[in-house]
Amino acid sequence: MPGGLLAVGRVARAHGLKGELRVETFFEGSDALAQVDELWLSREPSGSEGANKHVVEWARPVPKAYLVKLVGLAERDGAEALKGSTVWVERSALPQTDESQYYLVDLIGAKVIGPEGEIGIVVEIATHPSVDSLVIQAADGKRLEQPLVDDWIARVSVDEKLVELSTLDGLIG
Numbered sequence: 001m002p003g004g005l006l007a008v009g010r011v012a013r014a015h016g017l018k019g020e021l022r023v024e025t026f027f028e029g030s031d032a033l034a035q036v037d038e039l040w041l042s043r044e045p046s047g048s049e050g051a052n053k054h055v056v057e058w059a060r061p062v063p064k065a066y067l068v069k070l071v072g073l074a075e076r077d078g079a080e081a082l083k084g085s086t087v088w089v090e091r092s093a094l095p096q097t098d099e100s101q102y103y104l105v106d107l108i109g110a111k112v113i114g115p116e117g118e119i120g121i122v123v124e125i126a127t128h129p130s131v132d133s134l135v136i137q138a139a140d141g142k143r144l145e146q147p148l149v150d151d152w153i154a155r156v157s158v159d160e161k162l163v164e165l166s167t168l169d170g171l172i173g
Contacts, residue, residue, distance in 0.1 A: 144173030
């Protein structure tokens, strides 16, 4: 299995009777599933260990999801058995990013620090109609949200797994 897998969605349910899957992407507007010839499915939401490779017969967007047909999956029961699986794709199959860009999924697990020290760890990304936000688990267990607005973000380093806030003005919690 390739080392550079990115989680792009979750199998929501079977669709129809011929083994099709309804995959809800983590980020609205993502076209990752339209760009790949294969994907990996895993029962583990936070890691690709044990993921199984599947060849994509076709994938097409529908409102808020993709319908995906995998080679060799021909009946509803097989598709139902995959419900809840995390969908992973090879990073190399997606467009390259430059130094100033990153995939939001790369921020999951990043440490978030502010002007006064550590705030917590990014545990998920929330997508809202007007802005994407980092969902941060603080050391005390509290969940916070930080909208990804340039005025509030001083620096993002995917390599360091670090998000540095310039101010706490945007922190919601």
